[in-house]
Amino acid sequence: xxxxxxxxxRSFLAIVLLIxxxxxxxxxxxxxLGVVELVLVIFLGASLAFGVxxxxxxxxxxxIAYFVGVxxxxxxxxxxxxxxVFRFMLHGTPVPVVKNGKILEDELKKERLxxxxxxxxxRRRGVFNVQDVEFAMLEPTGEIDVLLKSDQEPLKPGxxxxxxxxxxxxxxxxxxxxxxxxxxxxxxxSRDWLHEQLDSQGAIxxxxxxxxxxxxxxxxxxxxxxxxxxxxxxxxxQLLASIKSCQAQLEIFSLETENKDAKLMYDRLAKKxxxxxxxxxxxxxx
Amino acid sequence: MTVYQQVKQNLAKWKGIEAALNDLREKxxxxxxxxxxxxxxxxxxxxxxxxxxxxxxxxxxEPQYKGN
Numbered sequence: 529x530x531x532x533x534x535x536x537x538r539s540f541l542a543i544v545l546l547i548x549x550x551x552x553x554x555x556x557x558x559x560x561l562g563v564v565e566l567v568l569v570i571f572l573g574a575s576l577a578f579g580v581x582x583x584x585x586x587x588x589x590x591x592i593a594y595f596v597g598v599x600x601x602x603x604x605x606x607x608x609x610x611x612x613v614f615r616f617m618l619h620g621t622p623v624p625v626v627k628n629g630k631i632l633e634d635e636l637k638k639e640r641l642x643x644x645x646x647x648x649x650x651r652r653r654g655v656f657n658v659q660d661v662e663f664a665m666l667e668p669t670g671e672i673d674v675l676l677k678s679d680q681e682p683l684k685p686g687x688x689x690x691x692x693x694x695x696x697x698x699x700x701x702x703x704x705x706x707x708x709x710x711x712x713x714x715x716x717x718s719r720d721w722l723h724e725q726l727d728s729q730g731a732i733x734x735x736x737x738x739x740x741x742x743x744x745x746x747x748x749x750x751x752x753x754x755x756x757x758x759x760x761x762x763x764x765x766q767l768l769a770s771i772k773s774c775q776a777q778l779e780i781f782s783l784e785t786e787n788k789d790a791k792l793m794y795d796r797l798a799k800k801x802x803x804x805x806x807x808x809x810x811x812x813x814x
Numbered sequence: 815m816t817v818y819q820q821v822k823q824n825l826a827k828w829k830g831i832e833a834a835l836n837d838l839r840e841k842x843x844x845x846x847x848x849x850x851x852x853x854x855x856x857x858x859x860x861x862x863x864x865x866x867x868x869x870x871x872x873x874x875x876e877p878q879y880k881g882n
């Protein structure tokens with residue numbers, strides 16, 4: 529076999545092996561890997577790469593190095609799962625670098641983190657002012673996680689006593705102009721229902737890039753052709769508006785009538801209507 | 815528009831709201847939503863009932879509007 533043919537064959541084998549090991553050993557991106565794993569992954573790559581081009585070396589040697597590497601990684605991952613002490617030895621623990629709004633210079637020095645690194649890490653979290661920080665941790669991955677002072681925290685709906693309906697997952701029923709029957713089945717809707725919805729928004733399946741259905745069966749979609757004006761579903765806003773207008777009308781009745789009993793009754797109904805509105809608002813607004 | 819007609823129109827709107835809420839209730843996948851819509855339907859029904867009673871009273875007070 530000519531040298532170049534062997535290189536092709538070996539490369540092919542190496543790539544298959546690399547893909548297989550990556551698929552089996554790691555989930556998610558390499559970004560979250562610790563330094564130790566990263567070094568071992570490089571070792572894997574290097575051992576295969578040498579084996580690929582050095583045709584004078586028997587193919588088995590490269591493979592042996594590769595399998596030793598795989599075993600080492602698998603062993604480390606397994607040990608990390610089992611033992612907290614091992615995890616600590618491998619990665620260390622998160623270190624607080626800001627406490628009570630004060631930078632811990634000694635910790636910075638110990639971790640060999642410069643003030644620029646600290647500021648950079650904070651800026652990546654959207655914090656530009658060290659004064660706003662109550663507490664910050666240097667994670668083993670080198671990132672800095674920041675807890676803001678309570679008066680600098682972004683406002684949450686709960687702070688204003690605003691009720692929000694719980695967020696529930698939406699189902700994606702059309703992807704790339706193709707109906708996703710499985711998603712439809714999870715929702716308990718039929719294809720007929722989908723076509724009805726599409727009709728009411730003036731579109732056809734082939735035209736829709738994406739269509740999603742929320743927990744109330746309201747469908748929103750994006751069309752391939754952005755020039756086409758589509759009707760957005762507005763039934764919920766309309767419902768809320770009509771409750772409001774009916775409530776206002778009841779109040780007017782109460783003002784206009786001269787019958788005392790009727791006045792009381794209208795007042796009561798207006799109040800009830802307001803309660804309904806309040807109860808439904810979080811669900812109808814989302 | 816007479817008072818009678820206005821109340822009647824209001825009643826019709828509430829019936830429409832009830833129907834829309836029923837529709838949402840049947841379509842929702844979420845228990846919490848379902849409960850909220852169900853309660854709202856019951857409340858709208860009470861309102862409709864009260865308004866219907868008021869219409870009967872108005873008919874008695876202003877018999878000329880009967881049947882409008």
